[in-house]
Amino acid sequence: MPDQVDKVLAQWAAAAPAVDVSPMAVMSRLFRLGKRVEKEMARRFRDHGLQEGEFDLLATLYRAGPPCALTPQQLVQAILLSSAAMTHRLDRLEAAGFVRREANPDDRRSVVVVLTAAGQAALLGALGDYLDVMESFLAPLDTAGRAQLAGLLKTMLLHPDGDGGVL
Amino acid sequence: MPDQVDKVLAQWAAAAPAVDVSPMAVMSRLFRLGKRVEKEMARRFRDHGLQEGEFDLLATLYRAGPPCALTPQQLVQAILLSSAAMTHRLDRLEAAGFVRREANPDDRRSVVVVLTAAGQAALLGALGDYLDVMESFLAPLDTAGRAQLAGLLKTMLLHPDGDGGVL
DNA sequence: GACAAGAATTTCGATATCGAAACATCTAGA
């Protein structure tokens, strides 16, 4: 059964037969699926008063384990975000009372971002929805299919090419 | 060999052992890979004077085949974008001379977006880079792996759950 | 054929992100 990407590939084959667009068979599906999941995630989170990016940040602090504290730079590396956007995201979360900035005793240029009790509560309240949305998209795959998919994506992530970065 | 997501999963297992975060093994990798590819794509396109979203739009018109003309609504359905963002994207591309808005003879509420010769040239100039970036990320997979990956993603895309949409 | 409901596009206001530059601090080497 053809999906939207099959139709796109057929269009390319007709409009530009000389061009090998086969990489799109994988990548376009990856993009489209990612966007669909993110849209649905945003919809679910709107009811919660949290955005997905804010959830990501709280989750990154939480899973770091007590005392749930990381520097902005560590957060920038964990989440794919510019340092400027990180500053603003932290501003919002601090204004909401979900994180606190404290002085960094090791480096006075820096700062430590700490998850507050309210931040932890907000995170745990949204975590169920987060996993639910993912699960609903994964539903058509059995355990073996999920493992296969995770393995293939991991192979691509581990390869240093592409952008040469360690993201 | 563990990747970043393996580390995240291990952190979750330690910080919240009661929560089943296994959907993240697939989804977090999908998100991260998508973001990495998009960042690299943006970097390559910057040198070209085109943005990825603008490329997507031109490509959608081009592969529709002559006369390379679609309505904004058709473009909104083909690309995952709000109608407001589509209006602005079309404004930019029209200002750059890459598309033209013409009256729609079938529906006077609507409009037809036509790819210009300059738009086609810009598209074809960027297409090689677009495919190169994808190929560089797919490099670690052989033909069978790519087919497997495309198939698994297609299975998820075809499933009507998740957001119930036909995106 | 008039009118209500729906659809296509645009406008509007808000905001999250980006790259570049500014600023403060740290580190390594002479």
Added chain:
DNA sequence: TCTAGATGTTTCGATATCGAAATTCTTGTC
């Protein structure tokens, strides 16, 4: 010690996106 360059964070200006509302036109129904 002093200095030059690197690093962590924030500020700045620009802009792409969003949801909601406004506008214009079409369609189906009585």
